[in-house]
Amino acid sequence: MSLISKRVAQARNRNQIRKYAYQLRKDLGLDQTEYFPIMRILENVLPLIYPEFHIEAVEDNELPGRMAETTPEQGVIRVRQSVYSAACNGVAWARMIMAHELGHFLFHDSQNTTFAYVETGSRLPPDIDPERQADIFAAELLIPYHLIKDKNVYQIKKHFGVSRSAAEAQLRQAAKVKKRHEAKTHTKEKRPSPEKLSR
Numbered sequence: 001m002s003l004i005s006k007r008v009a010q011a012r013n014r015n016q017i018r019k020y021a022y023q024l025r026k027d028l029g030l031d032q033t034e035y036f037p038i039m040r041i042l043e044n045v046l047p048l049i050y051p052e053f054h055i056e057a058v059e060d061n062e063l064p065g066r067m068a069e070t071t072p073e074q075g076v077i078r079v080r081q082s083v084y085s086a087a088c089n090g091v092a093w094a095r096m097i098m099a100h101e102l103g104h105f106l107f108h109d110s111q112n113t114t115f116a117y118v119e120t121g122s123r124l125p126p127d128i129d130p131e132r133q134a135d136i137f138a139a140e141l142l143i144p145y146h147l148i149k150d151k152n153v154y155q156i157k158k159h160f161g162v163s164r165s166a167a168e169a170q171l172r173q174a175a176k177v178k179k180r181h182e183a184k185t186h187t188k189e190k191r192p193s194p195e196k197l198s199r
């Protein structure tokens with residue numbers, strides 16, 4: 001029997017995280033910008049909103065087994081020097097890591113996360129998994145639905161500064177949203193209008 005303790009967060013589904021990321025872009029005046037300047041936002045803009053916030057680039061061997069880590073209470077994202085440089089140079093995977101860490105900073109301080117023992121044989125509900133929340137936040141921030149719905153993988157990869165696999169994954173999510181919207185419009189069309197009924 002394997003027993004694992006995991007950190008769990010206040011429940012957030014993809015839809016809520018998407019709305020949050022959209023609002024953040026809007027507040028920053030970047031809701032129509034394809035290439036989200038994650039490093040400029042982290043280094044120049046976030047400290048204006050959260051004065052304690054800063055990034056610490058450390059020697060790679062100072063973070064064994066970790067590319068980056070965030071301590072929201074201390075307002076710090078610690079990141080390997082190699083990842084930091086890559087992110088500054090616009091390398092897709094490094095930009096995604098930084099956006100993921102920003103998600104942790106915004107969502108996961110000690111007030112709203114808890115350590116929990118996972119019930120044997122059952123899976124943790126995905127909406128309370130902080131790593132999943134940070135992954136979704138990063139994808140929704142860098143590759144938002146409203147800007148990609150009519151684009152293809154190559155356009156997204158090129159204009160949004162993200163990897164091919166991230167672009168593909170986000171397009172799959174966009175297809176789901178489109179389907180939901182279409183289903184909604186469809187039911188609306190099917191329902192007879194009041195004047196038709198009275199005739």
Ligand SMILES: [Zn+2]
Nearest residue numbers: 100104131134
């Ligand atoms: Zn994480």
